[in-house]
Amino acid sequence: MMEAVKVINVSKKFRRYHEKTLNIKYAALNFLKGKKSSYYDDFYALKNINLNIKAGETVGIIGENGSGKSTLLKLIARILFPDGGHILTKGKIATLIELGAGFHTELSGKENIYVNASLLGFKKKEIEAKLEEIIDFSGLENFIDNPIKTYSSGMYLRLGFSIAINVNPDILLIDEILAVGDENFQKKCFEKIDKFKNEGKTIILVSHDLAVIEKLCDRVFLIDNGKQYYRENPVDVISEYHKILFKKRKFALRSNQDEFAQDAALQKKPSSASESNRWGSREAEITAIEFFNDKNVESFIFKTGDFLKIKIDYIAKKKVEKPVFGIAIYREDGIHLCGPNTKTGNCNIDFIEGEGSIEYMMNSMPFLPGTYLFTVSIYDLPLLHAYDHWERCLTFSVVENKRIKEKFGAIYVPSEWRHYKRQK
């Protein structure tokens, strides 16, 4: 198989300016003083990245915000140029980085289709051949001759997406945009991507949505701090990503504790946590959170319907009477899915002192594939006073379970169907 994209030892550095806008006066002054580069310094967004992507592969790139994954995509798209190494591509590239970039609001939808498609490098005839398909896909037949300043933001996105997806690239680069639009629109979008896959096109996908990555991609690359991490199996890469996220959280947690110790020593208010998503008086506090699967192995990826155990370690600096441990799980879009605690779960704790741990188990974890956010807290019995509340401190992913075919809504409820024919 031929390679569609070859990234060889690529590095990219950016300039971090001290001044917001550079003006001639400043540049001239620096030039006269003989110091050429004092108004900026360099930092590396990517360092020695190597990728070989074969034609027909679907490859995911994951990483935290600012890890350099979008930079890599822009390098492949030739929007940015590498400072070291080089990138070889074979075939026509289309980017779905921003929908409707270059739309002009005074022009009609149809006129904008021409301008936008020509931006992607298409000739008039090619656009004319695709025009019907684009309009049809967007579902905007009745509005296509109106100026797009009259469009709603949803219509705007639909038009942008229809143009970008209906041009016929060999390599498709996608950055996060699958998160836009309503459910119907997203479905349309996934169908189109599946079609691309079946046609043997190369797709490179950057996303936060690990479930989407897991579902679509043959291979996954993880970029952390400008460096790459790669394993043959996407699930391994995704779990490595969770580990990195978790390590950083743990580090934040530890530095928080140090701060707490210092604060206590200085007789300051103990609740001066640096993170805004954590609060409480800290007589008792959470020291670690771990997720385990049915084999009792720490993990961050679970399948719908699997066993899930959450272990929360705590330390109580003094005796705390009748504490209540609680958790909450949110879907990525913020929907609060559940919020059990030891009080409602009839696990009454008389007091805690020193270290210990709490375990919460789901025999059949009901959430459908996606990314989930996790909150943990320790409260007093009436649930009024927070000892330690850590809002959305962890994420975990749920991926498809081949055994369970449900895909609509948020959760899977074990259930069965029956059918009776009325006797004549």
Add this chain to the structure above:
Amino acid sequence: MISKLKEIYRFKYLVYSLVSRDLKVKYKGSILGFFWSLLNPLVMLIVYTVAFKYIIRIRVENFPIFFLCAFLPWSFLSSSLSMSVGSIKDNGNLVKKVYFPREVLPLSMVLSNLVQFLLTFLILIPALLLFKIELGLPLLFLPLVIIFQTAFNLGLSFFLSSLNVFFSDVKHLLEIFLQVWFWLTPIIYPIKLVPERFQSLYKLNPSVLFVESYRNLLMNNIGISLSNCVVLFLIGLFSFVLGHMVFNHYNKRFAEEI
């Protein structure tokens, strides 16, 4: 550079659609449509005719024609530059999000101005006939001069639009510079009014030769000497090549700096 030109050629439909978008947006929703682009030179014509013919009393035959023959090419130059200087920066959302040869942006601005310049001949030619100016074979040189001037404009546009990404002062400096340049070009006065000892220095300004060539072709029915033709060609070529070299040098950092 050749491969770059090839690529721009591949994106010719983008250039076409950007030019037509620019023209459409400019005249859409206005009743007078493209006559707005004729209104500006007409108003200027009236203002300068009153000022220079009746108040300052410069003695020039056929002042309106004298003025138009130089002012229209000058507007082509000055509006090309002032419109393309921000073309990269103002299209930051495109430059940062989509790949296409960036040259297309200043190029389409210059071409859009070229189209408007050509349209102004719709009033210039009738005006020439009205003033009973003799038109003849020298007009055949006209397309050549227009092509050289377009290359000249393009080179400067490449230069200015790429510098403007890094120094936002360029736009403001250009405004002032264009005003000075206007008065350094024989648009509202004949070149013979310039003192003898400054003449050779004065003629180093490339716009002088362009304006004089237009005037000779359109008004005086005089062709262009071979040496002037070569000079005009070289001005256009140098401007284009040097401008593009600067542009190409900065091109790689456009998306990061906007």
